[in-house]
Amino acid sequence: MQHSTSSALVVSGWHRMSYSFNDNTLISQHLESLIRKLHAFVGNAVTQDRYIVFGAGSTQVLSAAAYALSLANSSSSHSPTRVVASVPYYAVCSAPTHHLPLQTTRYLNSEKFKYEGDAHTWRNRSESDASTNVIEFVTSPNNPDGLLNKAVLHGLNVKTIYDLAYYWPHFTPIPAPADEDLMVFTLSKLNGHAGSRFGWAVVKDETVFNKMVLHMQVNSIGVSKDTQLRAFKLLKAILEEGTQIFDFAYQTMKSKWERLATTLSLSNRFSLQKINPQYCFFYNKVRESSPAYAWVKCEKEEDKDCYAVLKAANIIGRKGNVFGSEDNYVRLSLVRSQDDFDILIQRLQKLVSEEDGAI
Ligand code: PMP
Numbered sequence: 080m081q082h083s084t085s086s087a088l089v090v091s092g093w094h095r096m097s098y099s100f101n102d103n104t105l106i107s108q109h110l111e112s113l114i115r116k117l118h119a120f121v122g123n124a125v126t127q128d129r130y131i132v133f134g135a136g137s138t139q140v141l142s143a144a145a146y147a148l149s150l151a152n153s154s155s156s157h158s159p160t161r162v163v164a165s166v167p168y169y170a171v172c173s174a175p176t177h178h179l180p181l182q183t184t185r186y187l188n189s190e191k192f193k194y195e196g197d198a199h200t201w202r203n204r205s206e207s208d209a210s211t212n213v214i215e216f217v218t219s220p221n222n223p224d225g226l227l228n229k230a231v232l233h234g235l236n237v238k239t240i241y242d243l244a245y246y247w248p249h250f251t252p253i254p255a256p257a258d259e260d261l262m263v264f265t266l267s268k269l270n271g272h273a274g275s276r277f278g279w280a281v282v283k284d285e286t287v288f289n290k291m292v293l294h295m296q297v298n299s300i301g302v303s304k305d306t307q308l309r310a311f312k313l314l315k316a317i318l319e320e321g322t323q324i325f326d327f328a329y330q331t332m333k334s335k336w337e338r339l340a341t342t343l344s345l346s347n348r349f350s351l352q353k354i355n356p357q358y359c360f361f362y363n364k365v366r367e368s369s370p371a372y373a374w375v376k377c378e379k380e381e382d383k384d385c386y387a388v389l390k391a392a393n394i395i396g397r398k399g400n401v402f403g404s405e406d407n408y409v410r411l412s413l414v415r416s417q418d419d420f421d422i423l424i425q426r427l428q429k430l431v432s433e434e435d436g437a438i
Pocket of ligand 1: 137245266
């Protein structure tokens with residue numbers, strides 16, 4: 080709102096009608112170089128000598144990545160590629176019973192992919208069995224608990240997709256530029272423009288990159304040029320202001336996290352995830368995390384259904400089982416509006432004050 084003019088976009092009705100850009104590609108080279116500049120400025124990912132693929136949100140990029148990696152795998156095996164993630168995980172790759180807004184899961188759970196649950200249970204098996212093709216999704220910082228996860232599976236038969244949607248300084252310390260084989264980012268969590276549907280992958284391997292590009296072409300003939308233009312304008316406005324938007328977003332998230340932590344510190348009934356402080360190369364200091372979600376645990380045996388406990392207090396979270404966890408966990412979103420957050424705190428304060436023996 081403070082930069083309405085510099086971030087605004089006006090497009091004539093006749094403009095940008097064709098599928099491709101003037102160089103015959105489906106990707107704006109201006110946007111691509113801006114993305115490289117942004118990563119270099121923030122220091123959250125290595126992009127030198129890497130390829131970049133665009134998608135309709137990171138959701139499309141993640142499925143393109145899974146398809147590309149399963150093709151790379153399948154020459155040696157006819158069995159479906161096993162897809163794993165550490166619990167609690169973001170449900171892009173989980174079982175279809177979960178209520179995802181998009182049915183990404185069904186898509187991924189076709190005969191090509193088989194969701195195989197918690198990555199930890201595959202640890203010894205996949206390392207010893209080289210014919211088992213595995214894709215591990217690693218979300219870092221993790222949705223729902225904000226931890227900087229690392230892959231748990233390794234080996235020639237294992238491919239890893241790093242979902243770095245939240246790897247920005249407003250959500251987490253940035254201990255080093257990420258340098259993984261396949262890293263996925265999204266505008267949705269960088270600046271919140273989820274509705275523009277724009278995500279990208281930074282890819283080391285040219286063959287994987289080509290397969291992802293092919294997937295995008297077959298799937299949707301690339302990302303909307305309108306979206307690419309919007310993304311360009313927004314990222315340009317962000318970069319023109321230096322650290323300003325990151326400082327603003329960091330302060331906003333930090334203050335929300337501190338208020339939430341203070342509120343729940345008075346409770347014996349509810350607890351919050353612990354994330355260790357780390358050195359952040361963006362802010363050049365050791366700092367706490369300021370995550371997008373609270374991963375709340377109901378500590379009492381009688382509160383097994385934590386979602387129901389909070390719902391009764393008019394607080395709507397997302398059940399633990401959506402993330403492969405137990406239902407004594409609930410995820411609360413901290414990336415809604417300030418008004419929503421203020422109401423959340425009021426309702427939590429009320430709940431905590433009603434506890435037996437509340438501190
Ligand atoms: N990855 C993670 C970890 C997410 O939390 C989300 C959105 N909740 C997405 C991917 C999908 O985001 P989008 O498709 O809007 O980029």
